[in-house]
Amino acid sequence: MFDALLIEKSPDGQQSVHVRQVDETSLPDGDVTVRVEWSTLNYKDALAITGRGPIIRQFPMAPGVDFAGVVEKSSNSAYAPGDRVLLNGWGVGEKHWGGLAQKARVPAAWLTPLPSAFSTRSAMALGTAGYTAMLCILALQQQGVTKESGPVIVTGASGGVGSVAVMLLARLGYHVAAVTGRETERDHLTHLGAAEILPREDFSKPGKPLEKARWAGAVDVAGGQVLANVCASMKPGGVVTACGLAAGMDFPATVAPFILRGVTLVGIDSVMCDHDRRVKAWDALAKLVDVEKLESQTKEISLRDVSESAAALLDGKLHGRVVVKLD
Numbered sequence: 001m002f003d004a005l006l007i008e009k010s011p012d013g014q015q016s017v018h019v020r021q022v023d024e025t026s027l028p029d030g031d032v033t034v035r036v037e038w039s040t041l042n043y044k045d046a047l048a049i050t051g052r053g054p055i056i057r058q059f060p061m062a063p064g065v066d067f068a069g070v071v072e073k074s075s076n077s078a079y080a081p082g083d084r085v086l087l088n089g090w091g092v093g094e095k096h097w098g099g100l101a102q103k104a105r106v107p108a109a110w111l112t113p114l115p116s117a118f119s120t121r122s123a124m125a126l127g128t129a130g131y132t133a134m135l136c137i138l139a140l141q142q143q144g145v146t147k148e149s150g151p152v153i154v155t156g157a158s159g160g161v162g163s164v165a166v167m168l169l170a171r172l173g174y175h176v177a178a179v180t181g182r183e184t185e186r187d188h189l190t191h192l193g194a195a196e197i198l199p200r201e202d203f204s205k206p207g208k209p210l211e212k213a214r215w216a217g218a219v220d221v222a223g224g225q226v227l228a229n230v231c232a233s234m235k236p237g238g239v240v241t242a243c244g245l246a247a248g249m250d251f252p253a254t255v256a257p258f259i260l261r262g263v264t265l266v267g268i269d270s271v272m273c274d275h276d277r278r279v280k281a282w283d284a285l286a287k288l289v290d291v292e293k294l295e296s297q298t299k300e301i302s303l304r305d306v307s308e309s310a311a312a313l314l315d316g317k318l319h320g321r322v323v324v325k326l327d
């Protein structure tokens with residue numbers, strides 16, 4: 001028997017979340033069984049656990065879109081018992097048993113070998129948020145945005161994706177402008193490497209089709225009006241990576257930045273990203289991340305604390321990264 005966080009739905013449609021003792025017959029099909037050591041709390045997990053967003057496709061479901069642990073059993077030659085692995089996305093924690101449980105069973109193709117620079121804990125301190133931040137930065141680099149091109153703006157800078165993006169971009173030598181709605185996070189963002197801090201309210205209201213050209217690159221987790229305003233303030237040839245919808249699903253923009261300044265908008269999807277790009281992103285994280293700095297902003301919680309932390313994350317009350325101890 002092992003512990004799992006389960007989201008259940010009663011016949012009258014009420015959702016409830018409990019830590020349950022389950023056995024291996026609860027696990028789905030898959031060729032690799034993993035003893036999960038650590039998971040983390042992502043925006044999508046928080047929506048699923050609080051029921052504030054339609055993330056879970058079938059009930060009961062163990063949420064958790066990522067995990068890191070040790071292979072226990074494998075019928076696939078790619079992995080052997082004892083191998084350290086991690087997983088991000090692929091519908092895990094949405095339609096396939098997720099990482100907020102002491103065991104997981106998945107197809108081998110979904111796993112990524114854990115880079116030796118990371119413990120299973122530090123990998124989850126980065127989690128899907130950190131890996132998505134790295135995908136955004138790889139996309140900026142691939143589109144030719146260098147530190148000489150000009151400043152890079154990061155929205156939702158004190159959140160999971162945003163804070164890691166600020167830390168990595170600063171490490172790479174970029175001038176980082178961090179947009180936040182939390183004045184209290186100013187010192188933290190400066191510590192991570194932000195060169196300037198901008199209030200979120202400057203980006204939240206409808207603006208002009210073209211604003212003053214300021215940014216060579218952007219990592220946007222907000223979507224909605226914020227993304228539209230970021231696009232309007234890009235320099236000619238600027239590149240915007242869009243990965244989130246914290247401000248909304250809509251995109252109330254004009255084509256002006258694209259046709260008058262040659263701005264490129266790059267969509268980032270971490271869930272179905274191909275295996276080679278995942279490995280590239282994790283290898284880049286292994287080279288760039290200051291594990292000590294990461295640990296200093298990481299808080300440890302247990303499965304029983306997850307529901308409360310999920311609500312805090314969505315209410316903007318969580319500070320730094322959260323890892324969930326499962327071992």
Ligand code: NDP
Pocket residue numbers: 042043044128129132155156157158159160161162179180181182185200221222226242243244245246247248268269270271313314316
């Ligand atoms: P967090 O909740 O940790 O961070 C989101 C941040 O967005 C908040 O901390 C806040 O930052 C900012 N924010 C919140 N509300 C608003 C608003 N109304 N307008 C503008 N900014 C706002 O979430 P994550 O960083 O984990 O995820 C961010 C987004 O990225 C989510 O939408 C998530 O679904 C998406 N995502 C997408 C992935 C992909 O594959 N495309 C993968 C991972 C995440 P501050 O207080 O500093 O302003």
